[in-house]
Amino acid sequence: xxxxxxxxxxxxxxxxxxxxxxxxxxxxxxxxxxxxxxxxxxxxxxxxxxxxxxxxxxxxxxxxxxxxxxxxxxxxxxxxxxxxxx
Numbered sequence: 001x002x003x004x005x006x007x008x009x010x011x012x013x014x015x016x017x018x019x020x021x022x023x024x025x026x027x028x029x030x031x032x033x034x035x036x037x038x039x040x041x042x043x044x045x046x047x048x049x050x051x052x053x054x055x056x057x058x059x060x061x062x063x064x065x066x067x068x069x070x071x072x073x074x075x076x077x078x079x080x081x082x083x084x085x086x
Contacts, residue, residue: 007045014041056081 018037019030059081063074 010045011038011041014038 014037015034018033021033059077063077066074
């Protein structure tokens with residue numbers, strides 16, 4: 001299953017669960033629960049990306065600040081930043 005399809009599937013499941021739990025509530029309450037489920041699903045899906053972004057940004061800043069003598073360390077720092085963390 002592609003990552004995009006998996007992402008949409010997780011969000012759809014969260015929405016359906018929220019809808020199924022709101023059968024006796026008002027429409028506004030049901031919408032609020034669905035919105036909350038969507039927010040939670042997005043946070044779970046994109047939280048990892050945010051962490052990866054911060055790690056890569058830190059590595060790039062480190063590489064950018066290397067002196068000419070230390071520039072030979074750049075490839076190994078880049079490789080560390082690209083290693084999967086999850």
